[in-house]
Amino acid sequence: MIASVQSVDESGTGHVTRLWEVDPSGKDESRLVARSVEGDFAPAFAADGTLLFLSGRARTDPAGDEPEGQDVSLWAMPENGEARRIARHPGGIAAFTCAAHADAIALTADLLPGTADTGTYAAARRARERAMVDAALYEETATGAWSAALGPDEPHTFVLRSDGPAVIAGSQGLAGTADTAMSPDGSLVAYTRAATGRDPDTNTVVVAVAATGMRRRTFSRPGHQYYRLAFTPDGSTLVCQRQREETYDTEWRVTLVAFDLESGEETDLLPEFDNWPWPGRAVLSPVPGDPTMWFTGDERGHCPVFRRDADGTITRLTSSGAYASLCVTSDGATLYGLRSAIDSPPRVVRLDAATPDQQPVFVNAADELRSLPGTLTEVHAQGDDGFPLRAWLVLPEDASAERPAPLVVIPHGGPQASWSAWTSSWNPWPFAARGYAVLLPDPALSTGYGQRMQERGRGQYGGRPYRDVIALADAALARADLDAARTAFAGWSYGGYLANRAATGTDRFKAIVSAAAMWNLEALQTGTDMHAYFRKIFGDPRTRRERYDADSTHLDAARMKTPMLIVHGGRDHRVSMGQALSLHSDLVRLGVPVRFLHFPTEGHTVEAPNHIRIMYETVLNFLDHHVLGQEWRRPALL
Template sequence: MTPAQHNTPAFHDLFATHPRLTGLALAPDGTRLIASGQTSDADGTGYVPGLWEVDRAGDDGIRPVTGSGPGDFAPAFAADGTLMFLSGRDPGERGGTGDVALWALPERGAARRIAHHPSGIATFAVAAGADTVAYTAALLPGATDAESHGRLRRARKDAKVDAVLYEAGPVRAGGDGEPHTFVRHADGAPMDIGGQGLAGNGDTALSPDGSLAAYTRAPTDQAPDTNCVVVADAVTGAERHVFSRAGNQYYHPVFTADGSALVCQRQREETHDTEWRVTLVAFDLASGAETDLLPGFDNWPWPGRPLPSPLPGDGTLWFTGDEQGHCPVFRRDADGTITRLTALGAYGSLCVTPDATTLYALRGAVDGPPRVVRLDVAAPDQEPVFLTAAGGLEPLPGTLTEVRTEAEDGCPLRAWLALPEGASAERPAPLVVVPHGGPQGSWSDWPWLWNPWPFTARGYAVLLPDPALSSGYGQRMQRRGLGGFGEVPYRDVMALTDAALGRADLDAARTAMAGWSFGGYLAARTATLTDRFRAIVSHGGMWNLEAFQMDTDMSAYFRKLFGDPRTQRERYEADSPHLDAAKVTTPVLIVHGGEDHRVPTGQALGFHNDLRRLGVPVRFLYFPDEGHDIGVPNHIRVLYETMLNFLDHHVLGQEWRRPPLL
């Protein structure tokens, strides 16, 4: 018998349309706290960005920002307290579909567009103490400024040409040109101060006085694993410093409050023989020296932008990082002392008050979507003060616990286990094992993709394992997984599965595995290694590693990771699922997006065609207009309904039900 189901209305319908908080911005004087978020549109075909005012006392909750409208996003405050944001609204309309522009909204008055660019603005940054803004926007080859870029775009549109000629990698980086950093002082005209390369990520920062701009420049074909940080004069564009380190990439630059240093994340990607490592570094702008700020810290500052103290001369820094299935806030003092400020939950979008006494953040967890919270800046392992109420998903259809065991090499392993209502020794629940994507990642936060609670609502228990290569468990966890995507991580997942199935409230005879991205790869690999599961779901996963490393938008990285298939075939033969396709007997559901450039569609087609040829039961759920994840509310509904019906059929033995919209 299956535990009670939570289907009135279907939980995945509520989940797909639930509002999503995405970020926070705090006014320079600390009096206004703005949250950005998304809500589902009326017909379920997309999410609409919006801005909300948060009561810092927590009494009045959250309300729409006066003067803002649907489509506004990415809030930040100018030095004078004006709220800045990006929006696709047209200048004369409340809501519109124009190119994304930069807008300014005073606390009293109407919003006005202050910067625009043909093809839109991607990101922006403001100076803490000056009327200066920097933003990232693209220029087509041959364009020297926004005006000439616009002429070239109109000519292409009039000629109905959307072809792109790539003269450097990576390809499929977009047809709107190379990202450039523009700086606008007061009400002056914006000035282009430098290109970021075809794969530029828009990371930009301004010094407090607006005199310097920092941006990251993309790797080149000659050094595909190395980018650099450029610090340029924000008036002339002259490069003052270029920081780089072979084999490393820098992200999320931010100036200290006195403008003397630049702090950013430094990331060394893994190779076949060296593990992934992430730290925070500071560049002294007088000497050019680079200092590792976390030399002995074993858990990464991942993800998130570092937050320096707003007090000039104060070397305090706050950051977040995965740790044992959570993502706490950490404080680093000037002497290098690190204090964990929170023990439970996952935090992001940190803001600090101008007197450096209070933090605001978004706090989520595997069992709760993000909410706005307030924290003390120094108290260790504190409980947050929630400023926004829980949303419409509570109570969740089940409970969360942990599973712990030991790997074959003695390494401690852990996983979250979501249990459905009513699971017991008398009514054991079927189990779905869901390894995470990455592989560098962790089940530490509320996932908007591959959330466990729609499964528990249907009566399934869900195991969320963190195997080798997961973040939050120190460098040992990285070293254990080196050189074998489908080896130690697979064995860790099986060890955690065995430990979970030792519980009396789980049914060891009715199990499935499902996953997305790296988790989708592990699901596919598992199908070739064991027949213990009754069903497999692979979403956006790799199947043929040799073809994948040639076709992905991160080809240089994966070729470095897997090696040259002509001379290092053993790496592919050890871990590529397609070489063992004949061993698959478990029914498989493949899910893939037609616009997926990270794991291109050919991986799903090859997987599907191999299984069909071999007579293995297989279904293929294809979303032509989706990318590596699923971003449309109605598609999320279809995804869960298809997966759950597939599991009901093969795990529970129920009759197959094709989703009505398919």
């Protein structure tokens, strides 16, 4: 079994990936794949068992010319011998997928508008470089997404077959993703065309003939988007995730569906499944004629593995933890994947493919975490409508009734998300190491608590979700080992918005940290890559102002008194810098103590390891100053 392992580089400012071999039995220690180098990632096996992977490693021309550029290419690693590059593309390859039983590979890579193949694309790139032009003309899409600028390149799907040249199967759309699948026999390729400015909430699934690129079927549904495509073993059906985003009048709804490629019929595979776990990619049994599938999804602070049988019966296979990267053995009897939890980083595990509520078998992996500076428990409360609420509570090692710990409340982003897995950003354990307890609440709009959790929060961004967080905080602070007089509130993205709501709604907290947070909801409409999404939720601000007036925290700025630390990335396209600048100017104008930690090269999340360390140091020093009364310590590198 081959895994891609990411680690911090020698400089401590970035990440590097290498390929590791993991013994499925767990008997032998994991080891680096022979001849793998830094920059190898995304391993997969071709139909003949050859290891394929993506890499930015350079390749020197045998004639002795200078090494070629380090764009990401597709490489093959024979069992004995050096890696060889089997596909390259100007600007790099974003992703690939292999046919299970044929010598065919689908690649995702870019083309410029007006270019038809790799050759014309390379010439167009060279022409732009010679003319020193980096401008982009946008016609149907936003200029950025999450943390990156878009265009002018557009992602396409290419098919490589041993019996002919590469075929361009079709465009994935201007803002498309690397969401591609191949039928097991390599005859069909499926990909998504992204939503456009004309239909911002609807994407299209395209199934094309791999040898020619000609379309065989297209599937779409107004107001819905499809992701994470997979073919059944006989290639007759395409299974994928279907997502209906929240609107002014409807809640989020995510399910798994199957498209019959002959009839075009679409079938909901989870019609009665009310866990609302936001099911992930379906992992289909590779056994011909076996319709069993597996998937993961949030459930009450966990993300278990579920099994769906032919009759629609759903069985939960794991009792705790958060699972990802599932794969199934060729006989359909065993699953492998990654398991993490709030108190456990990801580890490779083995599961029986049918046993309910089992404990995983941990397979040896490198660099396991040996200890944590505290313990994990749960807190329970009731919402103002009687709905049962829960949260994780991290307690530092020395918390007791004699030495109650200060508490930091940290709601998750999203809002459609849940605290269930290990995270590198906003991880609670650095806080615990400093002596803080951390409450990780799942309020209204969180996933894993049934559709009712969405209904009770719809249209109330700063209403019921915020009240749920406060109810859980009150329940936690009823414990003798927590100090109700020393509390703080911190959050990122939607959690940062709730931090802004706390700043304008109460003075009970000693300090507030607002990271990548919404402040002025009307201004957000024109400054985010998801303007159509937010307008669906809040309505047109010119004609339906009710939710803006109720939930835009900037309207209550005059109530702010609590010292605040703002954290924001300069390349954030989801919540633009304008939101942070507006919040900062309001705090300065009102005379509220404020500090602004700005990362010019980061996006909606802080990702560079050195920046994450700086963020933790700044946040913890800020809390120490305002919550514990210690002298302010400015980080040395700032």
